[in-house]
Amino acid sequence: EICTITADGQKYDIWETVELHRAVAGLSGGINHALMTVSEISTGGTGFSNLKLTIGDTVSIDLAGINVINGIVYLRQAAYDDKMHAVQIGVSSKTEAVVRNTVKVKPGVYLNQTIQQIGSACFGSVGCGFKVVGSPPGSELKFPRATEQLGESCFGFIERLSRLVNLHMLDDGRGTMLAFRGPQGAAGAQLQEGVNILRARLLLQIDDHVESYIAVGQQSNPASGKAGRDVSATATASSPGKPAGGLVKFGAEDASNPAFVQHRVHHQADYDAWKTVDGMVTVQGWFAPDGNIWWNKVRQKITVNSPMLIPEGSMDFIIKEVIHRQSTAEGTTTDIMLTNPLGMGAAEGYG
Secondary structure (H helix, E strand, O other): OOEEEEEOOEEEOOOOEEEEEEEEOOOOOOOOEEEEEEEEEOOOOOHHHHOOOOOOOEEEEEEOOEEEEEEEEEEEEEEEOOOEEEEEEEEEEHHHHHHHOEOOOOOOEEEEEEHHHHHHHHHHOOOOEEEEOOOOOOOOOEEEEEEOOOOOEHHHHHHHHHHOOOOEEEEOOOOEEEEEOOOOOOOOOEEEOOOOOOEEEEEEOOOOOOOEEEEEEEOOOOOOOHHHHEEEEEEEOOOOOOOOOOEEEEEOOOOOOHHHHHHHHHHHHHHHHHOOEEEEEEEEOOEOOOOOEHHHHOOOEEEEEOOOOOOOOEEEEEEEEEEEEEEOOOEEEEEEEEEOHHHHOOOOOOO
16 A cells, blocks of 8 residues: 655655545535655655655656556645755646636637537646546537636536536546546445444534525527526425425526526535535545445445444445545545435436
């Protein structure tokens, strides 16, 4: 269980602490990144003479021999005194370019194109990829007119369109943003109290949760006149506890197709379901029971059996984030962040 950075054919694996993050993207982007530190007694002086990594260097990161990030060094911080010399290296995925860059100087207009076509063009302009995983209903819809906004990041533009087809995004770590709906596969690995859980916490809440959602909008130049101008769609939310009641009504960003409004209202319900569950389970090592690293389990369902955490004793979740850690003080661990599986559209069967 070693973290290795490779740059210009040279490998660095002398890290004293390692921390790598992968998460389903939020509004600010979910770019895979890593922080590594190394320190030595100043009188030693040999280990750092070869540590030439600096900001802007193109690197790849392997965990236990498995490639997880191809990107650049975005941070180098060094400090020393008469007793110690330390260096911290930060690496971000190549996909970070979609968050850092705004859309073109002259915002573009995309006519009658799908989210796949628009995302590929927008992200491609900064050297990154975009891929819709599978064929979730709605991903085939064409936007009659999608317009970039001046000052909007590339990620912000595609995230805004993704709401209208109810897609979520995840960095693959190698320069491509994946768009998806629902979990990846059925519930697989299990986390068991007293067996493979080192520590855990679980928050269930419905104080910011409602039962019903209504999205509204207006079509321009409807063929059926005023009667066809107004568009609305509804969704009913699911929570981990008893319904709290309540209603949220909001305007959809684009109502040119009634299907956009329908997907948008489900996206809002998913987002609120996401907030009802926030859990973290820490396990030993970087590997899941099936031999794969937890890094590759983001977006997968998982069962947690823990009477101390869960009133029913057991509950299915979806993994929304993974943090791999390693240090000389605490060993090698993984933090597995959990959420309500309905928060990513697991139950949606609408068209």
